[in-house]
Amino acid sequence: MLQAAGHxxxxxxxxxxxxxxxxNRPVETGEITPVPAEIAAVPxxxxxxxxQDIMDMLGETDRATLxxxxxxxxxxxxxxxxxxxxxxxxxxxxSVSVPYPAMAQPGSTALQPTEQREHLLAAVPKGAPAIVYCASGLSAPLIGLSLVSAGHKEVKIYDGSLDEWLSDARNPTESRVRPS
Structure with missing residues (x-):
């Protein structure tokens, strides 16, 4: 997210x-006096x-992986x-389903090891752009981060996500099926 803002x-x-x-890694404790600074976020x-990006690519799976x-x-x-x-x-x-909870180690805030994340992302071709969405735009960045760390070069986040998509009954959807 910070990189998207230009950092x-x-x-x-x-x-x-x-x-x-x-x-047992080093951690500093004590009082910290923040130094005021200005940050110019440039998207x-x-x-x-x-x-519109999603609408433009519907039916054209060679353009990007949803x-x-x-x-x-x-x-x-x-x-x-x-x-x-x-x-x-x-x-x-x-769409390809890659639920964000799968990227974290069970009972932890840590990401799965690289090999496990790459296995979970195997259905996403590395040479093609990827567009990630979730329910509201909050979880998609974790999958985006996982894609980038696995070597994917073109990763976008649809931050309107399903909240926006489902708000228009004319937008096509499919039932999501849990793999067995």
Whole structure:
């Protein structure tokens, strides 16, 4: 996300502070006095997709791979809000499902090892552009990050995601099927 705003010197603290402490890595403590600074965010072209981009590529799977990053519906949906069920059960036609929870190690905030992430992303061709979407635009960047770290060069995030897509009943959708 910060790179999309024009910042190049960005890294991810994979697993967060908890993982760093568990691994006995250096951590500084004490009072910190922030230094005021101005940051000029300049959006970079080519990192975001919009609804029109998706409409333009429907039926043309050679243009880009659409990736649905929302989690699969659980077996018991009795406590899931109806709106969430609707979003999690639909995809844009031609999408490949790569649910974002699969990218994290179970019970952890750390990403899966590189080999596991590459296995999960195997259905996404490396030489073609990829457009990632989720339910609301919040989870898609994790899959985008995983794609970039696996060597994909052209990755865009459709930040309108299914919230925007499903708001227009004329937009095509398909039922999302959980693999067996």
């Amino acid at each position: 190049e010197a960005v890294v991810v603290l994979d697993g967060g502070l908890q993982k760093r402490v568990r691994e 970079r072209d080519g990192m975001w997709a919009d609804k 990736i649905a990053a929302a989690p699969y519906l659980p077996e018991d949906i009795s406590e899931i809000p109806a709106g969430a069920v609707r979003v999690m059960s639909r995809v844009i036609p031609g």
